[in-house]
Amino acid sequence: MARSGKVSVIGAGFYGSTTALRLAEYDIFETVVLTDVIEGKPEGIALDINQSRWVEGYETKMVGQTTGPNGDGYEAIAGSEIVVITAGLPRKPGMSRMDLIETNAKIMRQVAENVAKYAPDCVVINVANPLDEMTALAQIVTGFPHHRVIGQAGMLDTARFTHFVAEKLDVPVASVTTLTLGSHGDTMVPVASACVVDGKPLGDILSQDEITELVERTRNGGAEIVGLLKTGSAYYAPSAAAARMARAVHEDSGAVMPVCAWVDGEYGLSGAYLGVEAEIGKEGIKKVLETPLTEAERALLGEAYEAVKAKQADVKDL
Numbered sequence: 001m002a003r004s005g006k007v008s009v010i011g012a013g014f015y016g017s018t019t020a021l022r023l024a025e026y027d028i029f030e031t032v033v034l035t036d037v038i039e040g041k042p043e044g045i046a047l048d049i050n051q052s053r054w055v056e057g058y059e060t061k062m063v064g065q066t067t068g069p070n071g072d073g074y075e076a077i078a079g080s081e082i083v084v085i086t087a088g089l090p091r092k093p094g095m096s097r098m099d100l101i102e103t104n105a106k107i108m109r110q111v112a113e114n115v116a117k118y119a120p121d122c123v124v125i126n127v128a129n130p131l132d133e134m135t136a137l138a139q140i141v142t143g144f145p146h147h148r149v150i151g152q153a154g155m156l157d158t159a160r161f162t163h164f165v166a167e168k169l170d171v172p173v174a175s176v177t178t179l180t181l182g183s184h185g186d187t188m189v190p191v192a193s194a195c196v197v198d199g200k201p202l203g204d205i206l207s208q209d210e211i212t213e214l215v216e217r218t219r220n221g222g223a224e225i226v227g228l229l230k231t232g233s234a235y236y237a238p239s240a241a242a243a244r245m246a247r248a249v250h251e252d253s254g255a256v257m258p259v260c261a262w263v264d265g266e267y268g269l270s271g272a273y274l275g276v277e278a279e280i281g282k283e284g285i286k287k288v289l290e291t292p293l294t295e296a297e298r299a300l301l302g303e304a305y306e307a308v309k310a311k312q313a314d315v316k317d318l
Helices: 014-026 041-050 097-118 131-142 154-169 208-219 221-229 236-250 295-315
Strands: 006-010 031-036 061-066 082-085 123-126 149-151 180-182 188-190 255-264 270-281 284-289
Touching (some): 006 014, 014 031, 014 041, 014 236, 041 061, 082 097, 082 236, 097 131, 123 131, 123 236, 131 149, 131 255, 131 270, 131 295, 154 188, 154 208, 154 221, 154 236, 154 255, 180 295, 188 208, 188 295, 208 221, 236 255, 236 270, 255 284, 270 295
Parallel strands (some): 006 031, 006 082, 031 061, 082 123, 123 149
Antiparallel strands (some): 149 255, 180 188, 180 270, 270 284
16 A cells, blocks of 8 residues: 655644544554654654554554644654644533633644644644634634635534434434534534435434434534543544544545535635535645525524634634
8 A cells, every 4th residue: 555645643632642543544644743742642652553553454653752832843743744733621521612712722822833834835634622713723823725724523523413313213324414514512503404314304204303302412412422521522533533534635535524614705604714514635625515505504504604703703812
């Protein structure tokens, strides 16, 4: 198998380290770099993952690098085609994603400055919360064109919606198609009209009350896991979503994915990062798609846009 390129993951917590492992096991990259501010942690994780290569049968090499407050160590990401930013504090029980904004904004600003310095041609995939606002801040600080800064949200939320539908109906997840747009939070828009099970509209299988219950559980999917874990937040499903996005960039696949992307006239909305469907390729967002929506869903998307745009307008001052 031909391997090429370098992908870097900033932050070696559960989310970052699991994302790095998934990227390595794809066996399509020459190198995966994992960084963290905790001395020795990324190096130790990298050594551990490298020692799994013979068992799992892949050759991608993992490099761990501790980074300092002045940017020391970030030279390890030089030449990266993709940088996945996972750095930031996770939620604790009772916290909303917005409760993290000031703390994670400081972390994002420092990370983004170094990404721009050492990997100026990369595509950024942000997963730090609050997702929409931190994605906007990453773009502002790096100065990258909007299409090269993407947020991971819709992939995860759609995965959760799909799981809940499959669990409810006791069917394989492969038989279920769902979609979520809007924000990664309270104004998330699970698009029930686009949901089908074995080709049948979800509305023909479940009652409106049952669909509403699944939609609400999807909106609160992250909080449900935080409440159960008590000492952290989700990372298996989120890392799978981020890694798939990175793979689509690396392979220039044009895969259509629900992501947090800059809207510039789509749905009549402009000037904000919003959860939409988009074609993903080597330059990041190739094209934002306008998914057919009901009038009610379009109204909800508009509400999500207004909410995230207002918050993103303030993020540059954090």
